[in-house]
Amino acid sequence: MAFLECSACGSKFKGSSPQRVCGNCGCPLEFKYDIERLKTAKFIGRFSFWRYKHFMPRVKNFVSLGEGGTPLHKAKRLAKTVGMRDVYFKDETRNPTNSFRDRCAALLISNAVDLGYKSVICATNGNLGASLSAYCAKLGLFCHAVVPKNVDVGKLAQMLIYDAVIEEYGEIVDESLERAEEVAKETGWYQGSVELNPLAIEALKTIAYEVFEQIGVPEWFTVSMGSGGTLYAVWKGFKELEKIGKIDALPKMVGVQAEGCAPIVNAYIRNAEKPVLKAKPSTHALAILVKNPSYGSLALNAIKESKGLAVSVSDEEIFSAEREIARFEGIFAEPASAATYAAIKKLVNQGIIDETDKIVCLITGSGLKSTDVLQALTKKRKTAAVGLELSTKEKILRILSEKDAYGYELWKKLGKTMTRAAIYQHLNELSKNGLVTSYEGEGRKFFKITKRGEKVLRAFDDLKLLL
Ligand SMILES: [Zn+2]
The missing domain is CATH 3.40.50.1100 (Rossmann fold)
Known part of the structure; x- marks a missing residue:
C-alpha cells in the first residue's frame, strides 16, 4: 500500500528499504499511499504509537518501548497571562527517552529488524541518538551515533548508558550527517538519520x-x-x-x-x-x-x-x-x-x-x-543559598535598628525558624564585620547596631530599588 515517490520528478519506488533520494533525479523521496485503501484502514488498539500502524509503511516486527500516546495539556494558567483561551502543549517529553524521536526509533528499528540489519548509524543533535540507542539496546543491535561538537550533556549521557558508540564529527550536525552518510556507504549499516530516512x-x-x-x-x-x-x-x-x-x-x-x-x-x-x-x-x-x-x-x-x-x-x-x-x-x-x-x-x-x-x-x-x-539552574541554586544567608543577617540588622535586643529575643522575633546557635553564628559574623556590638545589661548580653551597620542597611534598601 505504501510506496516511495520522488518529490520532484514523480518517479515511484518500492518502499521497503531506507532509500532517501530518487534514482532518476536525486531529489528527496517520500512515502505515499493508495488513498482508497487508506480510507478503509482503521486505528487499532490503545492510544499509542502503533495504533496508527495501518497508516505507515508495513512492519513485520513491531519494536516498542511504550512510545506515543502522549498527553495534550490545556495550558489554562499560561494562556491567561497572554489573554488566550485555548493553548495546548503536546507533551512529547513523556516518551520512553523523553523526546518525540522515540516515535522515529520505533518505526526505524522495526524496519531495520525486518530487513535483517545488525547495526544502525545516525547523525544526531542528541535526541535521535538517545532514542535509537535505547531501541537498539532493546533489540541487541549495535548503534553508532555521529554527533557534532556541542551536544546537550543529558542526551550524551543517554547514548552512553544505552551503550552506543559515539563519534564526534564536525561543528554542527550538518557535518555529522555527511559523515554518517559516508560511514553507511562503507559499512552497509542501517541509516537511522532522520534527514536520510523518509520513514522518520x-x-x-x-x-x-x-x-x-x-x-x-x-x-x-x-x-x-x-x-x-x-x-x-x-x-x-x-x-x-x-x-x-x-x-x-x-x-x-x-x-x-x-x-x-x-x-x-x-x-x-x-x-x-x-x-x-x-x-x-x-x-x-x-x-x-x-x-x-x-x-x-x-x-x-x-x-x-x-x-x-x-x-x-x-x-x-x-x-x-x-x-x-x-x-x-x-x-x-x-x-x-x-x-x-x-x-x-x-x-x-x-x-x-x-x-x-x-x-x-x-x-x-x-x-x-x-x-x-541545568547550568543556569545550578548557579541559581547557589545564589539562592547566599541570598538566604544575607536575608537572615539583614533581618537581624533590621530588628536591631528598631531596638537593642538579646539573643533569645532575636530568635523569637525571627519566627524560631532556625536554631539559636545559628543566630549566634550570624551575630558573631556581624560583629566581626563591625555591623553590631554587644554590651551587658540586666544580666544579659544585648546586641546593638553600629553606625556602619545602619549604613549597610540603607545600602540594602537602595539595592532593592535597583533589583
Ligand atoms: Zn526524481
Whole structure:
C-alpha cells in the first residue's frame, strides 16, 4: 500500500528499504499511499504509537518501548497571562527517552529488524541518538551515533548508558550527517538519520493523528524547526486525514527558529524558494541548530500552503518561555521546543493570532537533557543559598535598628525558624564585620547596631530599588 515517490520528478519506488533520494533525479523521496485503501484502514488498539500502524509503511516486527500516546495539556494558567483561551502543549517529553524521536526509533528499528540489519548509524543533535540507542539496546543491535561538537550533556549521557558508540564529527550536525552518510556507504549499516530516512517523517506524522483524536483540528499548530522535518511531518499527517475524509479543515502551521539560526524563516520573509543559509549559525537551543535544513523547502511549502507563518525568536525569549511553561504548567521543556510558546506570545501581541483561536505547541523533548538549563539552574541554586544567608543577617540588622535586643529575643522575633546557635553564628559574623556590638545589661548580653551597620542597611534598601 505504501510506496516511495520522488518529490520532484514523480518517479515511484518500492518502499521497503531506507532509500532517501530518487534514482532518476536525486531529489528527496517520500512515502505515499493508495488513498482508497487508506480510507478503509482503521486505528487499532490503545492510544499509542502503533495504533496508527495501518497508516505507515508495513512492519513485520513491531519494536516498542511504550512510545506515543502522549498527553495534550490545556495550558489554562499560561494562556491567561497572554489573554488566550485555548493553548495546548503536546507533551512529547513523556516518551520512553523523553523526546518525540522515540516515535522515529520505533518505526526505524522495526524496519531495520525486518530487513535483517545488525547495526544502525545516525547523525544526531542528541535526541535521535538517545532514542535509537535505547531501541537498539532493546533489540541487541549495535548503534553508532555521529554527533557534532556541542551536544546537550543529558542526551550524551543517554547514548552512553544505552551503550552506543559515539563519534564526534564536525561543528554542527550538518557535518555529522555527511559523515554518517559516508560511514553507511562503507559499512552497509542501517541509516537511522532522520534527514536520510523518509520513514522518520511517517513516524512523526502520528503526532498529527494523535492531536486529531485528542481535540480535533486546531487553528494553529506550532513547531520548532531544525531540519524542518517535524513541521513537514505534522502537516503531512493532517493532509492525509483530510484526504481520507476524517477532517475537513487544516491547521495553519507556524514554523519557529532561533534568531541566530533561521534559514527557513529568512526564506519565508524574503519569499525565497529555498532556505537562506548563514555561514556561522548559532543558538543555545542546540536541538534546532542546523545550518542547511534538508526538509527546508518542504517545510516552507507546508507553511505557505497552510496559510501559516514562519517566525524567529531570540535565545532570551526562548529561555524565558521555558521558565514560564515550567512555572505555570508544570512542564519542563527543552529550549528548542519552548521556542514554540515564545513565538505564540509574539504573534498574540502582534494581533496575528486571535484570542479565541485553538493553538497547539509541540513540546519535543525534556529540559532535563539540556546543558545550558541545568547550568543556569545550578548557579541559581547557589545564589539562592547566599541570598538566604544575607536575608537572615539583614533581618537581624533590621530588628536591631528598631531596638537593642538579646539573643533569645532575636530568635523569637525571627519566627524560631532556625536554631539559636545559628543566630549566634550570624551575630558573631556581624560583629566581626563591625555591623553590631554587644554590651551587658540586666544580666544579659544585648546586641546593638553600629553606625556602619545602619549604613549597610540603607545600602540594602537602595539595592532593592535597583533589583
Ligand atoms: Zn526524481
